[in-house]
Amino acid sequence: MNIVIVGSGYVGLVTGACLAEKGQHVTCVDISESRIEGLKRGVVPIYEPGLDEIIDRNAKVGRLEFTTSLPDAMKKAQVYCIAVGTPPDEDGSADLSHVLAVAREIGQHMTERSVIINKSTVPVGTADRVRAAVDAELARRGVQIEFDVVSNPEFLKEGVAIKDFMEPDRIVLGVESGHARQVMDELYAPFAQEGARIIHMRVRDAEMTKYAANAMLATRISFMNEIAGLCERLGVDVESVREGISADPRIGTRFIRPGAGYGGSCLPKDVRALARMAHSAGFDPVLLSAVEHRNDQQKSRLYEMVSSELGDDLRGKTVAVWGLAFKPGTDDMREAPSITLVESLLKAGALVRAYDPEATETARRAMPQDPQAEGTLRFMTEQYEAVEGADALVLVTEWPQFRAPDFARLRTQMRYPVVIDGRNQYQPDEVREMGFRYQSVGRP
Ligand SMILES: NC(=O)c1ccc[n+]([C@@H]2O[C@H](COP(=O)([O-])OP(=O)(O)OC[C@H]3O[C@@H](n4cnc5c(N)ncnc54)[C@H](O)[C@@H]3O)[C@@H](O)[C@H]2O)c1
Incomplete structure (x- = not known):
């Protein structure tokens, strides 16, 4: 399969490199000329263990290419994956300007039936906005072309991203047409053959799944930081408590280490964006607000x-x-x-x-x-x-x-x-x- 990945950052590069490693032909696109020029010369712009070798190997055999031109890349493929950033806006909501810019560009150049995969973390309802942006461009051109918008959130962890992508706990696919499901199942067939669990659901459900996952992880961290604060005041060793509770399989060992607060490109912004979503929907996210508040204090x-x-x-x-x-x-x-x-x-x-x-x-x-x-x-x-x-x-x-x-x-x-x-x-x-x-x- 030929696939275009738009956005060559932590998610786009890992996705592109790993799909190429599994035999797909991938073109990675980015608006940053220096980033693409570097990648063409074999300079990987981020530190992610193991990524250099996979990029090098697949670029050499022509399965992985890099360009700044989305229209050029689109000539070879009918599957487009959006993996651009969704940074926090001033009010905490996800800034969708990059995602929608890519959607418009796809609409301007699409010539055949296509599948647009959204891998960026985006609020519930974004697939509809991507569809509307593409539709508007097609209408401007006076053409009618069928296309699907799929939600395929990414769960990789920086630092172990290659392993996470190659051996995922699950692959979540928000698909609502037979054609899109067939294309996505084909794309991930090499992973399914190795035992990866593929979970199909509606598009909005998939969009929410990503936020719910990150909000849960952030909640566990903030919870444990809250317990740690209390331990300090009561003369208790939180590490003993952690060991004691983690032995319960319902609780487990992951994401319950107290520390300096959570950071990174995902948890803080996703908790905030989910809280914004709640406010916009007229729902008071009391728990999410507390999770964020505790984290700010912990930092x-x-x-x-x-x-x-x-x-x-x-x-x-x-x-x-x-x-x-x-x-x-x-x-x-x-x-x-x-x-x-x-x-x-x-x-x-x-x-x-x-x-x-x-x-x-x-x-x-x-x-x-x-x-x-x-x-x-x-x-x-x-x-x-x-x-x-x-x-x-x-x-x-x-x-x-x-x-x-x-x-x-x-x-x-x-x-x-x-x-x-x-x-x-x-x-x-x-x-x-x-x-x-x-x-x-x-x-x-
Ligand atoms: N980093 C992670 O660990 C992680 C994990 C899961 C999901 N996500 C989500 O994936 C998305 C991407 O995150 P990231 O960390 O890879 O971001 P990033 O900032 O590392 O990369 C985004 C890339 O997109 C490029 N870009 C922006 N607009 C473009 C356009 N119009 N055309 C082409 N390229 C464009 C940028 O130049 C940049 O290189 C975000 O929504 C994020 O929340 C990230």
Whole structure:
């Protein structure tokens, strides 16, 4: 099958590369010329483990191509997958301008019966808006061409995106015509043959499924952060509680780690967009509002811990930050808790020495540039270099290389021995025995 993927970001590139790997002929389109030029030369614009090799292998045999021209790409295919961004609008709703721009362009150039797959995360009812946008362009051209709009939300996790795409828990297909179902089943046949569970449903149901999934994950995190806050006040160790509740198969082990709050390109914006959807539908999303509120508070926790150790005036103080990406395994900085922390540290006048194994470049662009802030942010190239002369070390993102640091070395390097562990990676007693003041989330 020939397929066009529009939008060559985290989702579009992974989708395109993995479908090519499964034997489809894929053309990835993006409006960013530099991105496409780079991809043509084999430069992958994002960090996603394993993606480079798949792109390289499939590009070499001609199964994966890149272009900035959607009309050119459309000449070879009748299946178009929209994977452009849906960033939050000012009111928290999903900004559909990119999705609808692509829909209009498809309508301007479609020549044969087509299937339009929406893989971007979009509010319920967006497929109807995509259909209307395409219809309007067809009407302008005075042509009648049949087409379907399918919802096929993506559930991959950055950092393990290749595995998630290749071995999905489920593939959700919102399809409402026999033709669309046949095309989608054919597209995913190689996955179904390997045992992937394909769940067919109506388009609106599929659109909602994506939001419900992310809202559930965010709820679990905020719930556990709330329990952690309570544990801190009651002299309880949240890690024992976590172990105790996760043994219940109804609860399980995933997404119940307390920490620095959730970030990333999906959970924050999707919770907000779902809440907006609820408001627009005249329904008060009390739970979603609380989930978001708890997360906003949690993102400030690490700064509160630093200031409880060093005070609120951090002029002349140096704070080392380990990990900037919103989670390990990615260079994605969107809504990362590190941004909230660094912003507060700079406002309080600190010198921040930050280190991340993969996200330095994206962090340079994402970090606040507040001219009022008195502090200074420096990006370091090595984790121990960041700690030199520091008055506190804050672990924000739990990359594996931070899991078992050389504490003796830290003790000699740091000016003042404070460790703030935003991910409960270390054993409180052990760290304290080595002479550190130590704070973590939800542990006495
Ligand atoms: N990143 C994730 O982990 C993830 C997971 C599941 C779902 N999603 C959803 O998938 C969608 C894409 O997310 P992403 O993280 O890949 O975004 P991204 O920002 O990494 O990539 C989007 C790409 O689309 C391109 N683009 C924008 N307008 C275009 C147009 N008119 N024509 C061609 N290209 C255009 C941009 O240049 C960019 O390269 C979002 O709706 C997101 O919510 C993301």
